Amino acid sequence: MMLSRVANNIYWAARYIERAENTARLINVNSHLLLDLPKRIRLGWEPIIEILGNDKLFYQRHDSTDERQVIRFIVSEQANPGSIINSLRQARENARTIRDIIPREAWEQINQNYLYAREHASSSLGRRKREDLLRSIILGAQSVTGMLAGTMTHDEGYDFLRMGRNLERADMTTRIVDVRSASLLPEMSEDLSPFENIQWVSVLKSLTAYQMYRREMRIRVRRPDVLRFLLQERRFPRAFYHATCEVENCLQHLPHNDKPLKILTRLQKKVLGAKLEKLQQDELHGFVDVLQLDLARLHNEISASYF
Amino acid sequence: MAIRWGSYKVKGIHDELIRVSGRPRPAARALCDYLRALKDKDIEEYKAAAESAIHVMGITFTVYSEEEGSIDRAWPFDIIPRIIDRSEWQQVEAGLKQRVQALNLFIDDLYHKQQIVKDKVFPEELLKDSKNFRPQCVGVDPPHGVWAHICGSDLVRDSDGTIYVLEDNLRVPSGVSYMLENRQIMKRVFPELFENYNILPVDDYPSQLYDMLASLAPRAIEQPEIVVLTPGIYNSAYFEHAYLAQQMGAELVEGSDLVVDKNDMVYMRTIEGLSQVDVIYRRIDDMFLDPEAFDPDSMLGVAGLMRAWKAGNVALANAPGAGVADDKVVYSYVPEIIRYYLDEEPLIDNVPTYRCFKKAERDHVIQNIAKLVVKPANESGGYGMLIGPQATQEERDKFVNLIRRDPRNYIAQPLLTLSTAPTLVGNRVEPRHLDLRPFILSGEKTYVTTGGLTRVALRKGSTVVNSSQGGGSKDTWIVDMESGQ
Numbered sequence: 001m002m003l004s005r006v007a008n009n010i011y012w013a014a015r016y017i018e019r020a021e022n023t024a025r026l027i028n029v030n031s032h033l034l035l036d037l038p039k040r041i042r043l044g045w046e047p048i049i050e051i052l053g054n055d056k057l058f059y060q061r062h063d064s065t066d067e068r069q070v071i072r073f074i075v076s077e078q079a080n081p082g083s084i085i086n087s088l089r090q091a092r093e094n095a096r097t098i099r100d101i102i103p104r105e106a107w108e109q110i111n112q113n114y115l116y117a118r119e120h121a122s123s124s125l126g127r128r129k130r131e132d133l134l135r136s137i138i139l140g141a142q143s144v145t146g147m148l149a150g151t152m153t154h155d156e157g158y159d160f161l162r163m164g165r166n167l168e169r170a171d172m173t174t175r176i177v178d179v180r181s182a183s184l185l186p187e188m189s190e191d192l193s194p195f196e197n198i199q200w201v202s203v204l205k206s207l208t209a210y211q212m213y214r215r216e217m218r219i220r221v222r223r224p225d226v227l228r229f230l231l232q233e234r235r236f237p238r239a240f241y242h243a244t245c246e247v248e249n250c251l252q253h254l255p256h257n258d259k260p261l262k263i264l265t266r267l268q269k270k271v272l273g274a275k276l277e278k279l280q281q282d283e284l285h286g287f288v289d290v291l292q293l294d295l296a297r298l299h300n301e302i303s304a305s306y307f
Numbered sequence: 308m309a310i311r312w313g314s315y316k317v318k319g320i321h322d323e324l325i326r327v328s329g330r331p332r333p334a335a336r337a338l339c340d341y342l343r344a345l346k347d348k349d350i351e352e353y354k355a356a357a358e359s360a361i362h363v364m365g366i367t368f369t370v371y372s373e374e375e376g377s378i379d380r381a382w383p384f385d386i387i388p389r390i391i392d393r394s395e396w397q398q399v400e401a402g403l404k405q406r407v408q409a410l411n412l413f414i415d416d417l418y419h420k421q422q423i424v425k426d427k428v429f430p431e432e433l434l435k436d437s438k439n440f441r442p443q444c445v446g447v448d449p450p451h452g453v454w455a456h457i458c459g460s461d462l463v464r465d466s467d468g469t470i471y472v473l474e475d476n477l478r479v480p481s482g483v484s485y486m487l488e489n490r491q492i493m494k495r496v497f498p499e500l501f502e503n504y505n506i507l508p509v510d511d512y513p514s515q516l517y518d519m520l521a522s523l524a525p526r527a528i529e530q531p532e533i534v535v536l537t538p539g540i541y542n543s544a545y546f547e548h549a550y551l552a553q554q555m556g557a558e559l560v561e562g563s564d565l566v567v568d569k570n571d572m573v574y575m576r577t578i579e580g581l582s583q584v585d586v587i588y589r590r591i592d593d594m595f596l597d598p599e600a601f602d603p604d605s606m607l608g609v610a611g612l613m614r615a616w617k618a619g620n621v622a623l624a625n626a627p628g629a630g631v632a633d634d635k636v637v638y639s640y641v642p643e644i645i646r647y648y649l650d651e652e653p654l655i656d657n658v659p660t661y662r663c664f665k666k667a668e669r670d671h672v673i674q675n676i677a678k679l680v681v682k683p684a685n686e687s688g689g690y691g692m693l694i695g696p697q698a699t700q701e702e703r704d705k706f707v708n709l710i711r712r713d714p715r716n717y718i719a720q721p722l723l724t725l726s727t728a729p730t731l732v733g734n735r736v737e738p739r740h741l742d743l744r745p746f747i748l749s750g751e752k753t754y755v756t757t758g759g760l761t762r763v764a765l766r767k768g769s770t771v772v773n774s775s776q777g778g779g780s781k782d783t784w785i786v787d788m789e790s791g792q
Contacts, residue, residue: 001558001577001578001579001582002577002578002579003558003560003564003575003576003577003578004564004576004577004578005561005563005564005576007578096540097539097540099549100549100552100553100559156578160578254578255578255579255580256579256580306578
């Protein structure tokens with residue numbers, strides 16, 4: 001029988017690992033957008049801070065949103081509870097208390113992820129080194145996920161792990177989509193429309209979704225199709241709907257699951273029923289907010305039922 | 308040739324493997340021959356193999372620092388085992404059983420009629436001043452009348468070869484996981500030695516521990532729910548808590564995982580709801596067990612646990628209050644305690660002990676402080692003691708004052724010359740002092756570990772074996788010489 005505390009720690013360890021990975025992806029998408037856009041369009045880093053939901057703290061501590069300050073805040077700042085380094089540390093502290101539940105190699109990798117980031121984060125804020133750092137962070141998180149999938153007994157503990165990972169992933173995928181909707185480009189004027197697609201390419205790439213999109217959709221990159229792919233696709237692992245199906249599958253293995261399942265089913269209907277092609281930027285942003293709130297509700301219900 | 312026994316000097320001490328003549332003791336002969344044949348390169352290889360086994364097996368103890376959180380340190384281990392002949396061990400084993408049996412009768416008596424006090428064998432004022440006597444436990448009847456279910460007694464051997472009990476740890480003795488892991492390391496590193504020697508196995512301990520704990524369960528059910536209660540990951544013995552829980556297939560819990568309801572039943576919180584707990588192997592001190600009964604600020608314990616225990620709905624091992632016999636002044640009475648309850652002579656000796664609360668003995672201690680070891684009654688881990696012959700005059704004066712101010716709290720013993728065993732220093736062997744901590748389990752039946760944890764002071768000349776103060780450990784072999792090699 002699994003202790004509630006242990007289930008809670010596994011769930012959060014997985015959430016923090018996934019959060020670190022996706023925060024790194026989020027920085028990547030914005031970095032690439034900046035490179036792709038014409039120089040006369042000034043796209044800043046403010047939206048990223050807002051999307052991560054800690055703008056208040058940022059403005060208390062910083063007076064400018066220049067790239068360096070924002071990156072430092074998101075990657076390595078101790079005072080930011082959502083910084084990558086803090087996520088990795090939290091993942092490690094949670095994993096430490098469940099070392100008897102997860103395979104040793106996975107614990108060592110989680111430990112290593114934190115130690116690596118701590119050693120390299122502050123010296124890797126410039127663009128070139130940053131790329132390497134973020135890639136290592138993403139790879140480190142993927143290694144943990146792979147080790148756990150390949151070596152941990154797929155019991156209740158693993159269900160809590162998968163739920164944590166997928167809830168976090170669903171949430172972060174909406175945030176990454178949001179980068180594109182919230183930021184930039186005053187409604188597409190004619191001469192900017194070529195860039196529209198480039199930007200969606202970089203969103204896809206930051207989620208390692210570009211190739212899969214091409215294989216799946218077999219069409220050129222267009223906004224409505226990208227949104228459909230990232231939010232409604234059943235088979236792509238970083239798509240919102242896919243992540244909710246994973247959570248559903250886990251819940252089905254667990255006792256007294258009726259309340260969380262009810263919330264989940266409603267959420268799935270909402271995302272599948274959305275007319276994405278009709279959502280303009282503001283509406284898309286609003287829709288993403290709704291999805292995030294529902295995820296928070298689902299988290300609260302899981303918490304109340306099991307922890 | 309790396310190890311030359313000819314240059315290994317053991318004059319004036321008892322060495323566990325080598326006699327004064329320089330020749331190995333019979334049980335150590337095959338080992339010494341084997342070691343002698345090793346080249347420097349082999350020794351390096353064996354040491355590296357042991358270190359890698361320790362790393363791979365994750366054997367650590369935890370040191371906590373503010374900055375880094377907790378740090379796991381690898382466990383210092385010496386690859387040369389300590390060997391004890393089985394026939395000698397059988398006497399020690401009988402002596403330990405006798406001792407723990409008497410101690411349990413003593414504790415049970417103290418919380419009931421206090422007959423031993425009424426009969427003036429044990430002084431009343433000692434009981435009154437005892438820091439570990441828990442009035443909350445008076446009148447409680449734990450299963451089988453046993454209070455100290457797990458006891459770790461420290462044994463030492465003096466220069467004349469006599470084995471003494473140095474102290475009995477009855478609160479939350481630790482170290483047994485290292486005893487088990489040390490054997491695993493040795494099997495990996497020296498498999499061929501195990502083929503040639505008849506070494507008694509130690510691996511039975513987790514099953515024995517489980518059976519003992521199960522024998523305490525209040526519910527008559529097939530599989531009682533047994534949990535190990537740990538203070539958490541920052542405790543220095545967390546590795547051991549997790550290890551034992553895993554080995555027994557018991558749940559490792561923290562205080563916040565448990566809850567006592569108004570019917571005085573104990574439950575753990577699981578994803579399926581509350582689940583009843585029968586036996587708690589607790590690895591936290593009395594004072595932190597239950598904020599209702601003891602320290603109200605404790606974050607580690609479980610409110611209401613004492614209620615549940617007194618009602619007989621849950622077993623606690625060790626029982627609260629068992630520490631009353633884990634006190635160096637009480638220790639000095641153990642021979643009397645054995646005679647009083649069992650009407651037998653002690654089979655293992657106590658180290659001669661002067662009790663400072665008795666005037667004549669106190670005067671003797673103060674006059675001879677330069678020759679004696681002075682220990683506070685209630686500290687463990689080698690803290691707060693004075694080793695007279697090695698201390699400065701200033702330190703001795705300080706202890707004279709401490710003794711005068713609080714005589715009840717101090718005892719003194721002659722400085723024993725602890726026995727040694729060959730220990731690797733670089734690629735050479737040198738004698739290092741050691742002790743031995745066997746573990747005694749008492750429930751329905753009594754069980755003594757085969758050998759125990761040998762702790763060795765790695766610093767030259769040092770006799771302090773605690774891991775927090777530069778100690779390491781060795782595997783302990785009880786070898787059967789009679790049934791052939």
